[in-house]
Amino acid sequence: MKIDKRELLRRYGILIMLLVLIIYFSFGSEYFLTGSNVVNVLRQSAVTGISAVGLTYVMLTGGIDLSIGAVIGLTAVTAASCMAKLGLSPILACIIALALGALIGLINGILVNYVEIPALIATLGVMTSVRGLCYILTGGLPVYGFPASFDILGKGYVGVIPVPVIIMAVVLVLGWYVLNRTRYGRYLYAIGGSREAARLSGINVDKMVVATYMIAGLLSSLAGLVELSRLSSGQPSAGDGFEMNVITAVVLGGISVNGGEGKFFGVVVGIFIMSVLANGLVMMNVYEFYQQLIRGIVLIFAVGFDQLSKKKKSVKKVKAA
Amino acid sequence: MQNDYIIEMKDITKRYPGVVALDRIQLQVKRGEVHALLGENGAGKSTLIKTLAGAIHPDEGEILVEGKAYQHLEPRLAMELGIGVIYQEFNLIPYLTVANNIFLGNEPVKGTSIDEKTCIAECEKVFERLGITLDPRVPVRNLSVAYQQLVEIAKAVSKNAKVLIMDEPTAALSGKEVDMLLDLVRKLRDEGISVIYISHRLEELFEVADRVTIMRDGQYIETLDIKDCTRPRLISSMVGREMGENYPQGKYGTDEVVLEARHLSNDKIQDISFQLHKGEILGFGGLVGAGRTEVARAVFGADKCSGELYLNGKQVNIRCPGDAVRHGIAFITEDRKQQGLLMKLSIRENVTISSLDHIRRHGFSLDLKKEKKLVEEYRHQLNIKTPSIEQLVSNLSGGNQQKVVLAKWLLTNSKIIIFDEPTRGIDVGVKFEIYQIMRDLAKQGISIIMISSDMPELLGVSDRIVVMKEGRLVGELQGDEIQQENVMQYAISD
Numbered sequence: 001m002k003i004d005k006r007e008l009l010r011r012y013g014i015l016i017m018l019l020v021l022i023i024y025f026s027f028g029s030e031y032f033l034t035g036s037n038v039v040n041v042l043r044q045s046a047v048t049g050i051s052a053v054g055l056t057y058v059m060l061t062g063g064i065d066l067s068i069g070a071v072i073g074l075t076a077v078t079a080a081s082c083m084a085k086l087g088l089s090p091i092l093a094c095i096i097a098l099a100l101g102a103l104i105g106l107i108n109g110i111l112v113n114y115v116e117i118p119a120l121i122a123t124l125g126v127m128t129s130v131r132g133l134c135y136i137l138t139g140g141l142p143v144y145g146f147p148a149s150f151d152i153l154g155k156g157y158v159g160v161i162p163v164p165v166i167i168m169a170v171v172l173v174l175g176w177y178v179l180n181r182t183r184y185g186r187y188l189y190a191i192g193g194s195r196e197a198a199r200l201s202g203i204n205v206d207k208m209v210v211a212t213y214m215i216a217g218l219l220s221s222l223a224g225l226v227e228l229s230r231l232s233s234g235q236p237s238a239g240d241g242f243e244m245n246v247i248t249a250v251v252l253g254g255i256s257v258n259g260g261e262g263k264f265f266g267v268v269v270g271i272f273i274m275s276v277l278a279n280g281l282v283m284m285n286v287y288e289f290y291q292q293l294i295r296g297i298v299l300i301f302a303v304g305f306d307q308l309s310k311k312k313k314s315v316k317k318v319k320a321a
Numbered sequence: 322m323q324n325d326y327i328i329e330m331k332d333i334t335k336r337y338p339g340v341v342a343l344d345r346i347q348l349q350v351k352r353g354e355v356h357a358l359l360g361e362n363g364a365g366k367s368t369l370i371k372t373l374a375g376a377i378h379p380d381e382g383e384i385l386v387e388g389k390a391y392q393h394l395e396p397r398l399a400m401e402l403g404i405g406v407i408y409q410e411f412n413l414i415p416y417l418t419v420a421n422n423i424f425l426g427n428e429p430v431k432g433t434s435i436d437e438k439t440c441i442a443e444c445e446k447v448f449e450r451l452g453i454t455l456d457p458r459v460p461v462r463n464l465s466v467a468y469q470q471l472v473e474i475a476k477a478v479s480k481n482a483k484v485l486i487m488d489e490p491t492a493a494l495s496g497k498e499v500d501m502l503l504d505l506v507r508k509l510r511d512e513g514i515s516v517i518y519i520s521h522r523l524e525e526l527f528e529v530a531d532r533v534t535i536m537r538d539g540q541y542i543e544t545l546d547i548k549d550c551t552r553p554r555l556i557s558s559m560v561g562r563e564m565g566e567n568y569p570q571g572k573y574g575t576d577e578v579v580l581e582a583r584h585l586s587n588d589k590i591q592d593i594s595f596q597l598h599k600g601e602i603l604g605f606g607g608l609v610g611a612g613r614t615e616v617a618r619a620v621f622g623a624d625k626c627s628g629e630l631y632l633n634g635k636q637v638n639i640r641c642p643g644d645a646v647r648h649g650i651a652f653i654t655e656d657r658k659q660q661g662l663l664m665k666l667s668i669r670e671n672v673t674i675s676s677l678d679h680i681r682r683h684g685f686s687l688d689l690k691k692e693k694k695l696v697e698e699y700r701h702q703l704n705i706k707t708p709s710i711e712q713l714v715s716n717l718s719g720g721n722q723q724k725v726v727l728a729k730w731l732l733t734n735s736k737i738i739i740f741d742e743p744t745r746g747i748d749v750g751v752k753f754e755i756y757q758i759m760r761d762l763a764k765q766g767i768s769i770i771m772i773s774s775d776m777p778e779l780l781g782v783s784d785r786i787v788v789m790k791e792g793r794l795v796g797e798l799q800g801d802e803i804q805q806e807n808v809m810q811y812a813i814s815d
Contacts, residue, residue, distance in 0.1 A: 181686050183677040190674055193665040200623060200660050201675045201729070202646030260665045 014252060014269050014302065021273065025280035032283050039162065045275035046164035047072075049268075050223040051246050052253075053175035054105075054216030056267050059250055060179075060188040061209055062195070062259025063112055063119035068220045068246050070130035071101050072239025075224030077134050080143035080234025083150065090150040098221045104130060105217020109210030127243070134236040143234035154229030164226045171219065176264045188212065192259030248299050249274045254306065273298070326385070327352045327515050328373070328404075328484055333382035335368055338748065342368045343379065344539045350484065355506060355516045357526045357547070360536035361559055361809075362609050362774035366519055369536070370486055373517075374406045375399040387483075405477030406486040409493075411469050415462035420444040422461050423476045447479045452508055467498035474505065478514070485509060486517040491525060492610060503529050521608050521813055523552055535559055556813075560776065560805040574601025574784045578634070579768045580650075580737055582620060585628035589615035590792045593628070597737065597768050602759060604783025605772040606808045612792040613772045614655060617739045620770075621645045621652040646675055651730030653723070655741040655772070661726045662714050669696045669710045672728045679732075699728035703758065720751030727758065738762065739770045744778060756782055776805055788812055 009016075026033040051068050058065045075097040082093035104126060111122035156163035179185035187208050190198040199205045228234055253270030255262035277298060281291045328350040335343040343365050350356045358366050371377040373384065375394035384391045386402045394402070413422050420440045421428070429439040444457035453471050461469060470490060477485055487506075491499045506516055506529050518530060526533060526547060533550065535542040535558045542558055580597040590612045597603050605613045619626035622639040630637055632648055639645050645652070654660040663671055673680060673692050680695065682688035696710045703724045707717060714725055723743065730738055740759070744752040759782060763769055773779040779786060780803055788796040788811035796811035798804075 181689075183681070183687065186670060186674065186677060186687070189666060189670070190663050193663040194659060197660050197663055198674075200621070200642050200652060200654060201663075202643045202733075203674070204641065204643050260663075 013305065014254060014266055014273070017302065018269050018273050018276065021276050021280060025276065025283060028280070029283040032280060035160075037279070037283070039160065039165070041272075041275050041279045042165045042168075043162045044279060045271050046162075046168040047223045047227050047242070048245055048249055048274055049168040049271045050171045050226065051216075051220045051242075052249050052267055052271050053171055054219035055243075055246050055250050056175070056253070056255055056262075056264065057179070057188055057212045058119075058216045059255045059257065060192045060259055060262065061212055062192045063209070063213070064123065064247070064257075065108060065213065065216045065220075066120065066123040066243050067104060067108060067127040067130060068216070068223075069239035069242035069244075070127040070134070071104050071217055071220040072224035072227055072242055073134040073236060074104070074130050075101055075221040076228040076231075076234045076238040077138050077143060077236050078234075079225060079228055080146065081137065083146040084143050084234075090147055093150075094153075094225055097225060098218055101217040101219075101221020101224070102214045103217070105214035105220075106210065108217065109213030112213065113206055113209045131240070134238075138234070138236045140236060142236070144232060146232070150229055151232070152229070154226050154231070164230070167222070167226060171222070172268060179264050184208065184211075189260055192256075192261070194260075245274060248295070252299065252302050325351050327387055328517075329385040330369070330373070331383050331385070333369065333372060333379045333384070335372065335377060335379050340539075340748075342539050343372070345382070345541065346536065346539075347541045347544075348534055349544070350515050350517060351532075352515055353510055353513045354531040355510050355518055355529050357530035357533040358517060358519045358536065359526070359533050359555065359559060361776055363538075364536040364559075365539040366536060367488065368539075370406065370488060370517070370519070373399065373404060373486065375404075400480065403481055403483035404486070405480065405482035405484070407470065407473050407477065407488065407490060409488050411473050413461045413469055413472060416460055418458050418460055419455060419464070419472050420457035422472055423447070423457075423479050425476075427480075443479070444475070447475050450512065451475060451478060451505060453505070465498075466493050467495075467501065470494075470502065471505065474509075478509070482514065484515045484517065486519075488519050489521070490518070491520060491522060499525070523555060523813060526555075556806065556809050560809050574598045574763075579632065580620075581631040582616075583629040583631070585616065585619050585626050585630075587615070587619060587624060587626040589624070590619060590626070593619075593794055595787055595794065597770060599768055600763050600766045601784045602763050602769045602771055602782055604779045604786040605770065605789060606779050606786050607789035607812045609774055611789040611812070613789050614741055615792070616789070617652060617741055617770065617772060621650060621739065623652070646733055646735075649734060649736035651733060651735035651738045653726050653730065653738065653740045653743065655745060657719070657722055657726060657746075662722055664713070664715045666714065667711050668700075668705070668707060668714055668717070668725055669693065671714050671725050672696045672699060672710075672732060675729055676732045695732065696728070699731065703728055703731075704754070718748070718751075719746040720748055720755070723747060723751075723755060727755075735767065737768045737770070739772070741772045742774065743771060744775065752778075776808070779808065780805060790814065 031037055055065055055068065078100055079093045079097040082088040082096055083090060108123050108126055111117050111126070112119045152163055154164055158166060179188065187198065187203050190201065190203060191205055191208060195205055224239060227238060231238070249270040250267055251257065252273055253262065253267035255267060277295060278291065281294065326349050328348065330346060330348040333343050333346040334341070346365065346369055348369065358369070360366050368377060372379050373394070375396040375398055378393040384394060414425065417425070423444050424440050429436040429443065441457045448455055453475060455468060455471060461472060464472065474485065490502055494502060503525065506518065509516055520526060530547045532544060533547055533555070534544045535555070537559060575598055577599040578596045579599045583594050585593040593616050605616070607613055615624065618624040620630065622641045622645045630639060637648055639648065658664060663674065669692060673696065677687060680688045680692045693710065700707070700710060705721050705724045705728070707721060714722055717725065743759070744755055747755065759769055759771070771782060783803065786798040786803055786808065787794055788798070788808055790812055795814060798807055
């Protein structure tokens with residue numbers, strides 16, 4: 001079989017981009033490729049990585065979830081309050097926080113699927129009100145003072161590997177497995193490809209879509225717990241604007257904004273591009289404002305390239321026909 | 322004589338792969354006449370109209386507009402020559418006013434802004450000419466379908482149309498609105514505008530048309546003065562064709578009733594009751610829009626409906642397609658690309674999407690090896706032509722796509738399969754392969770409902786035929802009664 005160069009670039013372009021970044025930064029800073037910094041990069045990608053799996057599922061159905069950051073915040077203040085104010089055990093606090101995350105996801109799912117509000121608007125509304133709730137619950141003040149055992153989640157190590165990295169690895173492996181080896185994963189692609197065709201194939205589309213938003217809420221909540229443990233303080237503003245990071249990673253990974261297209265592997269690469277970029281720019285002492293600028297340009301460049309290569313392909317097809 | 326005609330289409334031929342859509346069609350339209358175009362579904366009327374509108378370029382033949390010859394037209398050119406088309410789907414912007422819609426694209430301008438006053442005044446002038454009473458300041462979205470149509474017509478007239486083509490203009494109108502439209506058509510004629518009028522409702526043609534051109538299977542049959550015509554004359558001219566094709570032989574229906582529908586009703590269908598026997602092919606005849614697909618969707622749980630459904634004598638409650646699939650009912654939709662197939666997925670993923678339950682391995686996990694094996698089996702059994710089952714279905718031909726859909730439903734062990742236009746857009750060779758498969762399935766005891774607008778197919782494949790008209794079942798044909806004339810008689814009966 002002849003391999004099309006353009007196709008090859010399309011499929012592995014993002015991986016090449018990651019490698020280029022790594023090589024560039026390792027020349028730019030002698031500390032970049034040291035063992036401790038690699039572990040650092042991995043740990044920095046944990047919160048993005050965990051919530052990216054849920055967002056990937058949601059985007060495959062053709063939706064979006066803007067409430068990720070708000071759920072991280074709500075999780076942080078809820079779990080923090082449960083432990084610091086009510087004196088509940090960390091495990092119970094985690095369970096309550098996770099259930100709350102799933103509940104927010106359920107609300108998202110119902111608004112999108114049954115009330116039929118466009119996902120962008122529905123989750124924007126939920127994001128805004130959940131963030132408001134964070135401030136109401138805490139009176140705008142951070143909550144701290146938890147049992148030491150809770151520190152494991154964000155600061156613990158197994159050997160040399162940080163616990164957040166292990167959690168992320170488990171979530172990514174499970175996320176890949178569910179997407180590629182279960183009925184549910186197949187249905188996600190089907191629904192995103194054509195909701196009506198999926199429904200007429202006998203798939204319970206409503207149930208699947210709502211479940212997907214719940215999974216996204218649950219995983220955002222898990223990411224929030226890791227973040228809370230790392231910071232040791234429940235900030236009502238925790239995770240503010242964080243969804244943009246996650247969306248960038250998933251879109252970089254090649255998940256179509258229109259749903260139904262994209263591979264899980266790409267998302268994993270997208271997650272690492274985000275954290276390598278953040279870490280590398282700091283290592284090279286790039287001023288923070290410029291970092292933002294560069295991240296935005298990287299996103300536009302990557303997606304723009306993808307779109308243009310698609311467009312050229314279809315133009316060719318039309319000419320041939 | 323030559324100058325009598327505003328439009329002359331000579332020997333227009335259009336071929337698509339595997340089918341000749343138009344075969345040396347003739348059409349001559351006089352100035353200021355209402356010229357009806359008559360033919361069954363698929364006779365080629367729409368293709369001919371699109372040729373005249375410039376949307377399709379014919380392979381052969383020429384088009385004369387006011388004596389000037391063209392090989393083909395372009396949409397822009399057709400408009401400039403004064404050819405206006407009122408399609409069934411309107412091209413109106415809902416949030417703009419009537420006047421803004423009519424002048425969309427050539428608004429009168431004062432300075433840099435639209436001159437609303439002139440706009441409205443011009444609009445009222447056109448309305449007065451046509452005898453339309455309508456406020457030009459109303460947004461189009463507030464108008465009923467009938468009035469939106471009037472706006473479309475006024476829009477065409479305001480662009481100095483000399484020929485107006487109306488494609489089934491009364492299809493969505495009520496009795497009173499139809500009268501209003503026919504009045505308007507007469508008015509246009511009196512204004513010297515020629516109208517090409519497409520409709521299945523013969524009674525309207527007798528009321529409004531001057532002459533009628535009849536088409537059948539992409540061929541020109543004849544042009545008649547309407548005053549020399551009778552209903553039976555028109556019907557036999559429309560359908561009178563030899564059955565040149567060979568359909569698989571055999572009638573397999575038994576007396577055992579597997580599916581019974583009682584009084585199914587929703588906003589598209591009224592009081593539908595019928596029985597389906599084991600191993601029979603039950604044809605649903607009727608015109609496009611008669612509600613046949615809607616009956617199928619109701620039975621399959623895709624649309625809500627009232628009434629009762631019995632499977633093998635037991636009442637069942639089917640609320641969604643998932644329920645129907647679990648009860649062994651399959652629905653092969655007319656619109657393969659939007660509703661039948663998942664175009665972004667592979668053949669393998671499409672075939673197994675409805676039966677992933679069967680290929681699970683210890684609980685959650687899908688058994689990909691078993692999946693591949695099953696799909697390969699169906700690929701051979703149905704002769705799906707593809708280099709690999711990993712091929713995206715969007716790369717397949719229509720016939721092979723239809724086989725993929727069929728494989729999907731065979732894999733769910735369906736006992737009842739509804740085929741909606743099973744061979745639309747499929748090459749002739751593959752068509753007969755599909756008929757043979759349907760026959761084989763019936764032989765194995767699977768019951769089939771086939772909705773078809775392709776008359777020879779309906780007559781050739783069905784064991785029994787029910788005919789629908791305007792949302793109701795109006796007739797049933799068995800044995801020797803299965804004749805084209807009988808189907809059409811029911812389908813367009815008053």
